[in-house]
Every structure is written in C-alpha cells, then in structure tokens.
Amino acid sequence: MKLNNLYTLGGISALSILGACSSAKEEKPLNIIYIMTDDHTQQAMGCYGYDYANTPNLDRIANEGVIFTNSYVANSLSGPSRACMLTGKHSHANGFTNNIDSYFDGSQQTFPKLLQNAGYQTAIIGKWHLHSVPTGFDHWEILNGQGEYFNPQFITNGDTTVCDGYVTNLITDKSIAWLEENKDNEKPFCLLVHHKAIHRNWMADTCNLDAYEDVVFPLPDNFYDDYEGRVAAKEQEMDIKTNDMDLIYDLKMYRPGLESRLRQNYITDDGKHGLYGTMNEEQRKVWDAHYTPIINDFYASNLKGKELAEWKYQRYMKDYMKTVKSLDDNVGRLLAYLEENDLLENTLIVYTSDQGFYMGEHGWFDKRFMYNESFSTPLIMRMPNGYERRGEISDLVQNIDYAPTFLDIAGADIPEDIQGKSMLPILKSENNTMERKALYYHFYEYPAEHAVKKHYGIYDGRYKLIHFYDDIDVWELYDRATDPKEMTNLYNNPEYKDIIIKLKQELKELQIEYNDPILEQYPL
Numbered sequence: 001m002k003l004n005n006l007y008t009l010g011g012i013s014a015l016s017i018l019g020a021c022s023s024a025k026e027e028k029p030l031n032i033i034y035i036m037t038d039d040h041t042q043q044a045m046g047c048y049g050y051d052y053a054n055t056p057n058l059d060r061i062a063n064e065g066v067i068f069t070n071s072y073v074a075n076s077l078s079g080p081s082r083a084c085m086l087t088g089k090h091s092h093a094n095g096f097t098n099n100i101d102s103y104f105d106g107s108q109q110t111f112p113k114l115l116q117n118a119g120y121q122t123a124i125i126g127k128w129h130l131h132s133v134p135t136g137f138d139h140w141e142i143l144n145g146q147g148e149y150f151n152p153q154f155i156t157n158g159d160t161t162v163c164d165g166y167v168t169n170l171i172t173d174k175s176i177a178w179l180e181e182n183k184d185n186e187k188p189f190c191l192l193v194h195h196k197a198i199h200r201n202w203m204a205d206t207c208n209l210d211a212y213e214d215v216v217f218p219l220p221d222n223f224y225d226d227y228e229g230r231v232a233a234k235e236q237e238m239d240i241k242t243n244d245m246d247l248i249y250d251l252k253m254y255r256p257g258l259e260s261r262l263r264q265n266y267i268t269d270d271g272k273h274g275l276y277g278t279m280n281e282e283q284r285k286v287w288d289a290h291y292t293p294i295i296n297d298f299y300a301s302n303l304k305g306k307e308l309a310e311w312k313y314q315r316y317m318k319d320y321m322k323t324v325k326s327l328d329d330n331v332g333r334l335l336a337y338l339e340e341n342d343l344l345e346n347t348l349i350v351y352t353s354d355q356g357f358y359m360g361e362h363g364w365f366d367k368r369f370m371y372n373e374s375f376s377t378p379l380i381m382r383m384p385n386g387y388e389r390r391g392e393i394s395d396l397v398q399n400i401d402y403a404p405t406f407l408d409i410a411g412a413d414i415p416e417d418i419q420g421k422s423m424l425p426i427l428k429s430e431n432n433t434m435e436r437k438a439l440y441y442h443f444y445e446y447p448a449e450h451a452v453k454k455h456y457g458i459y460d461g462r463y464k465l466i467h468f469y470d471d472i473d474v475w476e477l478y479d480r481a482t483d484p485k486e487m488t489n490l491y492n493n494p495e496y497k498d499i500i501i502k503l504k505q506e507l508k509e510l511q512i513e514y515n516d517p518i519l520e521q522y523p524l
C-alpha cells in the first residue's frame with residue numbers, strides 16, 4: 001500500500017472530494033515536507049531571476065506553487081534561524097541567540113511537538129546545529145555539528161555512524177528511506193530535510209566538478225564598495241578581496257607544504273588534511289584531477305590586486321554554484337519519489353534556507369548583516385490540491401511564521417506565545433494579506449568570526465532602520481525604493497527626520513510586542 005493512499009483515489013487527492021461534502025475537521029491533514037538548505041541565497045536560484053543559476057527542480061517548485069519576494073529571517077545565522085523556525089519565536093524568546101555559546105532547550109514548545117500532539121508523525125534528517133538532542137521527532141538522524149561534505153558522520157539515538165558518500169545525496173537517500181519505511185502509516189507526516197549544502201567551504205559532489213567552469217559571472221556593481229558612512233560594514237571580516245576569503249581553504253588552491261590561514265579548518269585532530277581528510281581515495285582522485293590544472297594555472301599566473309580579487313570572485317561563484325547543482329538534482333529526486341508514490345497532491349513542499357548569503361555584493365561572502373542579501377532568504381512552496389494560490393507573493397514574511405503556518409495547516413491550535421503569524425490565509429487566497437506593518441531583526445554573535453557587530457532593526461517594506469550597538473553606537477537608515485543595494489546611509493540626512501521618528505516608534509512597539517529586553521538597555 002502506498003503512503004496515505006487510503007486517502008487518494010487514482011492519484012487525485014481525496015481532500016478536494018471530501019472538501020465538497022464534509023467539514024474541514026474531517027479532512028485528512030496535509031503532509032508537510034520542509035527542505036531547508038544552509039546558506040543558499042536567492043541570487044543562486046533561477047526562479048528568483050538569476051539566469052546563470054541552472055536550478056530546474058527548484059524552479060519547478062516555484063512554478064507549481066508560490067515564490068515569496070519578501071521573505072526574511074529574524075537573525076541571520078544557522079543555529080538561531082533553526083531555533084526561530086522550530087519555535088516561531090525571536091531569538092531572545094527561544095534562548096538560542098548565537099552559534100557560539102547558545103544551547104537549545106529541547107524541553108520548550110516547538111512545532112514538531114505540537115504536530116505530534118495533533119496526530120502527525122515527524123522526522124528530521126540532516127543538519128541540526130542546536131547542540132542539544134532533538135526533541136519532538138519520531139525519527140531523527142542528524143549530522144555531527146556542521147557535518148562534512150564527504151563521508152560525513154550521522155548521529156541517531158546516541159550512535160554515530162560514518163556514511164559513505166556525498167552529504168546531499170545521503171540526506172536525500174535517508175529522507176526517501178524514511179518515507180518508504182513509513183508508507184503504511186495512517187498518520188500524516190511532517191519531514192524536515194535539512195541540508196548541509198551550500199555551507200562554506202562550498203565543496204561540490206565529484207560528479208559536478210565540471211559544472212559552471214565555463215561561466216563568467218557578472219561582478220556585482222558594488223563589489224568595490226568603500227563602505228562610506230557605514231562603520232560596521234567597514235569593519236567586517238568577510239571580504240572576498242582580502243585574506244578573509246582564504247585561497248587554500250575556501251578556494252581549494254592547496255599544494256602540499258602550503259599553509260592555510262584557517263589552520264583550524266586545515267588539519268584535523270587525527271593529523272589528516274582538514275579539507276580532504278574525510279574523502280576516500282577514489283573521491284580524492286577525481287577531485288585532484290579537476291583542481292590540479294586550475295591550481296597550476298593559478299600559481300603560474302601570479303595574480304595581484306584587482307585581477308586576483310576578481311579571479312577569487314569567479315572561483316567562489318563556480319564552487320558555490322557547483323554545490324547548488326547537487327542540491328537541485330536531489331530536490332528533483334525527492335519530487336520524483338513523491339510523484340511516483342502519489343504524494344505530490346497531498347503534500348505541501350516548502351523550500352527555504354537558514355538565511356541568505358552575499359555573492360560578492362559589497363565585496364562579501366557570508367551573512368549576519370540585516371542588509372538585504374543576508375536578511376532575506378529564499379522561500380518557495382509547491383502547492384498541493386486545494387491550494388489555488390500561484391505565482392509571486394510580496395507580503396512581508398519571516399522564518400518565525402513557519403511554525404504557526406504548519407500548525408494552521410494541520411488544523412492544530414496556534415499557542416498564544418508564538419510570535420510569528422500563519423501564512424495559511426495568503427496561501428489560500430490572493431485577497432488575504434499578512435496584516436503586518438514591519439519586521440523585526442536582531443543579530444547577537446559578536447565578537448566572533450567575520451566581525452559583524454551586534455545590531456537590531458526594523459524593515460517596513462520600504463525603509464530599513466538599523467542600530468549597531470555594543471562596542472559602537474551607530475544608526476543606519478536606508479530607503480530601499482531608491483537605494484535597493486543599501487549604499488547610502490540616510491540617518492544623518494535632515495530630510496528623513498520625521499521618517500526616523502516614526503520608524504523608531506514602530507521599532508519600540510515591536511520590541512514591546514516581542515518583549516525583547518534590549519529595549520531596557522537602549523530605550524527608544
């Protein structure tokens with residue numbers, strides 16, 4: 001018997017049939033597949049209008065559903081984003097503010113637990129990164145920490161096992177295996193597929209190494225940003241042009257005897273080369289056959305200055321996009337499984353990332369800032385039967401909205417203390433809106449790698465007001481209608497005085513609504 005085919009008739013979801021003759025309560029709730037990648041950004045997806053990105057399977061999700069053009073995170077970093085997503089609450093409320101010393105309190109309320117109470121079977125496979133043991137899942141199989149690209153360790157029920165293969169394939173294999181094992185279960189399911197890709201240092205599967213080698217990527221026009229009027233932006237350490245982006249670790253220009261600045265990533269505890277330590281001989285052979293001529297050319301050409309900076313940008317883009325290729329292929333594999341098993345029409349498929357990423361804008365890689373490329377995150381959904389909404393959705397949405405949305409879809413109550421809002425109304429009809437004036441953001445991880453200072457801010461769909469605090473006290477204002485690349489800080493421009501007063505008032509209201517204690521430290 002196929003998974004849930006009790007509820008399907010000849011591939012047509014019973015939802016639509018039941019919908020005509022029974023109340024919503026009697027309908028079988030939808031299955032949910034939530035695919036979250038790591039550091040995948042809108043600028044690396046064809047469906048977001050970036051033609052150099054060949055992502056047919058992701059584009060299919062968007063084409064058969066909806067694409068959010070104003071999708072954001074609450075705190076642009078892995079662990080914090082995951083905690084926001086699971087709880088539907090901002091970082092100060094769920095307790096996981098940063099990757100360094102936060103620990104997720106697994107006894108707190110999360111949407112998987114509430115879905116279990118509502119009769120769902122739940123599972124998570126892939127990156128977890130919250131340090132505590134997952135709770136609220138009938139099945140979990142997680143990567144150890146950030147996980148490795150090749151032959152990674154997975155942890156389940158206290159056992160750590162090395163699995164042979166490339167991480168994106170393995171996470172997909174395990175996800176499909178779980179679906180297959182549970183296909184006779186009468187409960188609806190919620191499966192979280194959490195990929196490691198495309199996290200630094202962007203290592204592609206060996207079968208995809210040739211992809212994108214011939215593509216010349218367009219250099220962002222603010223690649224040589226001088227950060228005038230933006231102190232925090234000037235002091236970051238995520239610059240492609242400098243040693244922040246390492247030639248050996250990030251761009252794989254390794255030769256025996258060469259040292260990487262990022263030594264901690266370079267030699268593993270057992271003395272193996274950190275970059276390639278987990279690869280087997282066969283993987284290493286294919287890898288070396290690809291990179292050796294590139295390495296030889298690079299050292300022979302002795303590039304300097306702008307030439308070197310732009311070469312680094314091109315290599316970064318190539319490695320990143322090659323890594324996306326495997327992700328897209330594997331999303332295709334999962335879609336094919338669902339299709340073959342009559343599950344497409346009774347499953348909501350959500351694709352997102354833990355945050356966006358800089359692809360050379362402002363000269364950067366990494367994330368953290370409330371500036372657009374890393375504050376935003378991709379969000380596309382394939383719509384099942386009964387959900388008529390299609391195309392672009394421009395409402396302001398944030399990753400704290402996922403939990404209440406899934407609970408709403410399941411027909412479960414949304415607890416009062418959840419801070420996000422359900423997206424179900426806008427998924428149902430284009431006549432509905434999110435009824436939200438502005439979004440709140442707060443980033444905490446400083447001092448830390450990449451040196452992005454602590455900041456919080458508000459975005460109302462046009463204006464963005466940010467306060468960088470702690471060891472500085474600097475405000476920034478952007479008008480995204482006239483300055484979408486956020487290059488001109490208008491905070492000290494007298495013409496914007498009234499707008500600033502209004503935004504500060506709204507920021508204060510959000511801090512009160514969400515109960516962020518930062519308001520006591522920096523009263524507005």
Ligand code: SGN
Pocket residue numbers: 038039077078079099146199200201262265354366449450
């Ligand atoms: C690692 C990376 C950083 C990255 C953080 C957080 N360095 O520390 O570049 O910002 O993860 O990323 S590395 O040298 O180890 O690659 S997150 O997505 O997990 O938050």
Ligand code: CA
Pocket residue numbers: 038039077078199354355
């Ligand atoms: Ca991430």
